[in-house]
Amino acid sequence: DIVMTQTPLSLSVTPGQPASISCKSSQSLLHSDGKTYLYWYLQKPGQSPQLLIYEVSSRFSGVPDRFSGSGSGTDFTLKISRVEAEDVGVYYCMQGIHLRWTFGQGTKVEIK
Amino acid sequence: QVTLKESGPVLVKPTETLTLTCTVSGFSLSNARMGVSWIRQPPGKALEWLAHIFSNDEKSYSTSLKSRLTISKDTSKSQVVLTMTNMDPVDTATYYCARILRWELLDYWGQGTLVTVSS
Numbered sequence: 700d701i702v703m704t705q706t707p708l709s710l711s712v713t714p715g716q717p718a719s720i721s722c723k724s725s726q727s728l729l730h731s732d733g734k735t736y737l738y739w740y741l742q743k744p745g746q747s748p749q750l751l752i753y754e755v756s757s758r759f760s761g762v763p764d765r766f767s768g769s770g771s772g773t774d775f776t777l778k779i780s781r782v783e784a785e786d787v788g789v790y791y792c793m794q795g796i797h798l799r800w801t802f803g804q805g806t807k808v809e810i811k
Numbered sequence: 812q813v814t815l816k817e818s819g820p821v822l823v824k825p826t827e828t829l830t831l832t833c834t835v836s837g838f839s840l841s842n843a844r845m846g847v848s849w850i851r852q853p854p855g856k857a858l859e860w861l862a863h864i865f866s867n868d869e870k871s872y873s874t875s876l877k878s879r880l881t882i883s884k885d886t887s888k889s890q891v892v893l894t895m896t897n898m899d900p901v902d903t904a905t906y907y908c909a910r911i912l913r914w915e916l917l918d919y920w921g922q923g924t925l926v927t928v929s930s
Contacts, residue, residue: 800871
């Protein structure tokens with residue numbers, strides 16, 4: 700199975716400052732159809748996860764534009780341009796290229 | 812609107828079989844390019860994808876749990892059922908079901924149901 704590795708595992712950020720999370724996959728997530736099947740989910744405290752980014756860099760409906768995704772192949776990054784209090788929670792990357800999907804370990808983001 | 816709701820026992824004994832039901836509304840399990848996935852999360856730990864089933868009945872299972880899992884759907888009842896055999900205390904977790912949109916996006920999630928495995 701594809702292993703997803705996130706760094707850092709925790710992050711403390713001052714409101715208004717940027718934040719960045721890295722995700723590396725053990726195999727390329729580029730499909731022969733030209734799409735790269737890498738997603739980012741946010742699980743806010745006490746809530747179910749919610750989709751933020753799909754196919755590396757496309758923001759899902761309603762996701763603020765301070766969230767952006769980038770990367771290719773096996774290396775990916777989620778960036779928050781200016782962290783707000785409502786952004787706290789655990790961020791997960793997930794791969795969907797393989798029939799058996801897998802999540803990263805999660806990165807906990809808190810506010811200083 | 813789209814909703815998913817998980818139901819099942821809150822407590823199971825070791826070696827027993829767990830049966831969880833995901834009842835969906837706001838969409839049909841026969842809609843093209845749609846499906847339902849099951850994901851679990853042990854207390855304080857990360858998400859773990861378990862299985863999914865698509866409208867064309869294509870199924871896939873976690874490699875590590877494949878021998879213990881069965882997923883099925885009843886389109887007429889708008890339900891997806893996940894069974895997990897030989898439950899162990901390490902299987903204690905919140906179990907979520909989520910809608911799969913366009914073969915890939917987990918766009919709507921249920922609230923999750925906590926299952927505890929204990930004698």
